[in-house]
Amino acid sequence: MAPRRPQRRAIRTAVDPALPTPDQSTETTPVSSAFPSAYPSEAENESDAEEGILSAPMTPPATGAVVPQTPPKKRRIPEKPFRFLDLPSELRVEIYALHFEGIDQVVDLDSDNYKRVHKKLAIFRTCRTIYHEASHVFYSTHTFRIFPTQPGRFFKTKKPLLARLNTNQRRSITSLELRLGPGWNRPPRGWVVNAALGLSECVNVRQLTVFVECDPSDSVFKGFRKADGFYETFSRNLLDDVLAEMPFLDRVHFDAWSSVKKTGAMMTGLLEVARARGRKICWGPERGWSEDEEEDEGGQRDQHEQTMAQLQAAMAFLGTT
Incomplete structure (x- = not known):
C-alpha cells in the first residue's frame, strides 16, 4: 500500500486576516510606464530645493523675458619675454x-x-x-694677481692665474698686482716670468701695483734668512722681468705694510729697477708714501712690535707651505 502524501497547508500571509485582501487589477500596465519619467517628481523637487540646486526649466521662457547669458571667456594673450x-x-x-x-x-x-x-x-x-x-x-x-699668494696647493702651482686665462681675457685686464713677501725664505718655482704666463698679451694694463709685505733685510729677520740679500735680489729680478714683458706700461704703483721702510734694501732695489726701466713711480694708499717724504728712522724703530707681528705671521705662513 502506497504511503499517503502529506497535505499541503495553505501559506498564510503575514497580513492581518482582519484587513481586506486587495483585488488584482485586470488592466495591463502601459509600456511607457516601465521607463523612468523624464519629469522630476515632487519629492525630487523638494530635495533639490533643500540642497540649493536649481534645475533649468523644461519649457522655453515666456516672450520678453531676459535670459541670462554667460560672459565670453577672455582670450589669453601670450606675454612676450623681456629682451x-x-x-x-x-x-x-x-x-x-x-x-x-x-x-x-x-x-x-x-x-x-x-x-x-x-x-x-x-x-x-x-x-x-x-x-x-x-x-x-x-x-x-678687477685687479688680477700675477702670482698666487694664498697658502695651499695653489701657492706652489706651476700655472698661475694669468696662464689659465685665454688671449681675449688677458687683453681685457686693466690692472695687475705683484705681491712680494710670501715665500721670502724659499720662493715657489712657479714664480717665473715666461711666455706661458701671457704678460705680453695684457696690452690694456694701465696700473701695476707692487705690494711689499715684508723686508727680509730688517734685523728682526736675522737668523731666519736663507742668505743675506737673497730675497731682495729675487724680487728685483722678478720685477725687472715683469716690466720687460710689458713695455706699454708707463707707471708702477708701490705700496707696503707699515713695517716696510722706503730706505730699506727691499724698497731701494725695487725703485731702482722701475727707474732703470723708465717707468713713472706712484704711491699706493696703504703705506701713505709720497715723493717728497723723508723717512723718520726714529719713528720706524717705534714700529718694532708691528714688525715682530709681521714676522710671526710670515713664520706661520712658512709653516703652512
Whole structure:
C-alpha cells in the first residue's frame, strides 16, 4: 500500500486576516510606464530645493523675458619675454657690474673661487654677445694677481692665474698686482716670468701695483734668512722681468705694510729697477708714501712690535707651505 502524501497547508500571509485582501487589477500596465519619467517628481523637487540646486526649466521662457547669458571667456594673450639685449649698452654695462658685486676687487687663485667667482661667471654661457660684453666688464674692473699668494696647493702651482686665462681675457685686464713677501725664505718655482704666463698679451694694463709685505733685510729677520740679500735680489729680478714683458706700461704703483721702510734694501732695489726701466713711480694708499717724504728712522724703530707681528705671521705662513 502506497504511503499517503502529506497535505499541503495553505501559506498564510503575514497580513492581518482582519484587513481586506486587495483585488488584482485586470488592466495591463502601459509600456511607457516601465521607463523612468523624464519629469522630476515632487519629492525630487523638494530635495533639490533643500540642497540649493536649481534645475533649468523644461519649457522655453515666456516672450520678453531676459535670459541670462554667460560672459565670453577672455582670450589669453601670450606675454612676450623681456629682451635684455634691447636695452642700451650703457644700462647693460651697469647691470653686469651689479651682477659681479660680491667678488673681491683683487682676484687670486683661491679654493673659495668656486663659491664666490665661478657661479657668477655662469652668465658667460648665455650667448655670444653677452659673453663678450660681460667678460670685458669683469676682467676690466678687477685687479688680477700675477702670482698666487694664498697658502695651499695653489701657492706652489706651476700655472698661475694669468696662464689659465685665454688671449681675449688677458687683453681685457686693466690692472695687475705683484705681491712680494710670501715665500721670502724659499720662493715657489712657479714664480717665473715666461711666455706661458701671457704678460705680453695684457696690452690694456694701465696700473701695476707692487705690494711689499715684508723686508727680509730688517734685523728682526736675522737668523731666519736663507742668505743675506737673497730675497731682495729675487724680487728685483722678478720685477725687472715683469716690466720687460710689458713695455706699454708707463707707471708702477708701490705700496707696503707699515713695517716696510722706503730706505730699506727691499724698497731701494725695487725703485731702482722701475727707474732703470723708465717707468713713472706712484704711491699706493696703504703705506701713505709720497715723493717728497723723508723717512723718520726714529719713528720706524717705534714700529718694532708691528714688525715682530709681521714676522710671526710670515713664520706661520712658512709653516703652512
